[in-house]
Amino acid sequence: MSPTEKPSLNLLQRLWLSEAIRLREEQAGPLEDGEANRRARAAGGNLAARIQARALLLAERDGLLLALRHWQQGARLALATLLLLALLSGGGLAVAALGDGQRPVNVFWALGSLLGLDLLLLLGWGLGLLLGGDNASALGRLWLWLSDKLARDARSAQLAPALLLLLQRARLGRWGLGVLVHGLWLLALLAALLSLLALLATRRYGFIWESTILGGDTFIALTQALGALPGLLGFALPDAELIRASGAGALTSEAARHGWAAWLLGVLLVYGLLPRLLLMLLCLWRWRRGGARLVLDTRLPGYDLLRERLLPGSERLGVCDAAPAATTQEPAAAGPQGSEGALLVAVELDERRLWPPSLPAGVGDAGVIDSREQRQRLLEQLSRFPPARLLVACDPRRSPDRGSLALLGELARSAGATRIWLLPAPPGEALDAARLADWHDALALLQLPHGDAAPLTWLETGHD
Template sequence: ALLGLAVLAIISGGGLAFAALGNGQTPVNVFWALGSLLGINLILLISWLLGLVFAGEHSASLGRLWLWLSDKFARDTKAAQLAPALLLVLQRQKLNRWALGTLVNGLWLLAMLSALTLMLLLMATRRYGFVWETTILSADVFVSATRALGVVPGWLGFSGPTEAMIRASTDTAYSSEAVRQAWAVWLVGVLVVYGVLPRLLLAAFCRWRWIRGRNALRLDLTLPGYSQLRERLMPSSERLGVNDVAPEQLHNVHAGQTDLDTEGALIVAIELDDQHPWPPKLPTTIKDAGILDSRESRQKLLEQMTRFPPARLAIACDPRRSPDRGSLALIGDC
């Protein structure tokens, strides 16, 4: 689910850059391009901040989307049930906002970096002319807006167009190479400062709060859901004394004879428990092959019986147990 969201963010960022610049056949309206690159990002950023401060609706909607994607891409039922349980625990500790905040801002950071990369690639391989247009506003409004938006990028080294360049950009016929480069640097700087950096800082802040809260996360064992588990795993009282009385005779497992070099009678037991003492009192003419409780002991008995077949064979088993296929096959081989 997380990989799918990351791929979607990268594709969306590339689509924003291509929609802002176009195919290069027509001049680019700088403010329309700026709105295409940063409009949706800033609107959702403001809504996320308001939801974080007030009701957390944005985080709740993204949480439902995350649960839906986790349910669709889960490999088994247990994995699908872990996501709702995890979000419930995080919500009780108020960590869901920081976990989802890291996810939201991280995805938008990927989208902005994708848009920046594709925009630089398009500007490096195509020739774009930049203009601004208006019907009811004066040129001074666009000059002031351009210079105001370019103040902070200018601190980082992104120089913008001069006032003369801005006023001359109403017509592409007067657009020189220096003017085009100045507008390109300004547009890249505005995208970095108002698109990439806010998401980077918020993602880092949410990540820090998430790690800090995760390390201090503890389960509230006083909740009703944990009461039964607590009593079973950590009982408040425990009975002292002997739970099970020792039997009069301990059960000893004998491996039986290593070499059944006899043609007389043979007795063997199959998976007897400690309630049946073994071996019973036997005359000297009867050999004890022990208790067969493993595949190796069964195979060894069959090999020895092949070499020294007994005249008679007695097999002891527990009548209270249902015979399995292995026991039936062993009896048939004997």
């Protein structure tokens, strides 16, 4: 994403970042958020909208937005890994169920191999749903763990917990992970069905049933009960005589082979694939329906503390916010679109210096910024009426401390284009070469154009 490109996030991603910022501040203390709060207030909206705007600004500044993209890439890689494992597992189930064709296939052992684990886990998921649980299944936890490992970004530590908390609070976790779990099982069972078809089409299998304590009537009733629903879909059902005869040994007739093969495929389709497909569609429907109604719970303590800073009782100039912790390594981003006009402002000038200079017509003078209140007042004004061109005059006899450079970065982000005017020394004085070099280095890191000559022509016309 280029520096001038604004990130496009959906509702879930915006709330996700807000929750991650909240968890980070709970664990490590409040962040320096003066500029983020000011810009969020200028964006307007209710408290939830301002919290989201603040979270996005802090995430851009601190690299959390990039960490989110890395986490999502890791999540996609983890999903691809699980999909591949599901395909291989489904093929393995089919091979384990039928064997190599050298010995007869026990139909109920084969059915247990294909559907036993699936039905047990499906029963556990249903019980958890009935009991109101919203915990991640083993597959869901595996996916989250793989996503964290594949993201390879230390800044993403709060992302997975924030996502789980957000979804659990909205009771969406079970449906989101349900789509994942049922989708993976559906893929595995589909791979098993296709593998069964391939094996049955290329090998000759004989089918039997065996029991020491159960009689033939029991197997006849069980086989016909399981085959009733597949029979409604057109799958063949072995008759009672064929079922009874298969208890003595594998029948060699083609009709017997076809009947048992169709029964096995039908039972796998009806009791394996169809339930998973229907449940996946149900979870997907609930996920989309709930996702459209996601809201930020502003009653949480971490958000409630932001109420006075983001939605003060009276919107007055000079509201005191924490000073932003800017760093000379952070470039100043491009300014807002739709700005107009030109403005000159000076930062911490010596009282003996004559100010302002003679300005061209149409260029405004914002005076000299010396105090924190003046700085906040100017920034609030620029957030409402950003100039197209901003010239900032600085005295290079002062050291380029972090606070001054942070102010320059904020001013640059509040104007369409910004230049820094490093004022010459007063008559009879000379600039310190080392300190001037420090200014040049700091402004170069901020990517702000600068010079020692007054660019008044540029300020008036927009070109030199």
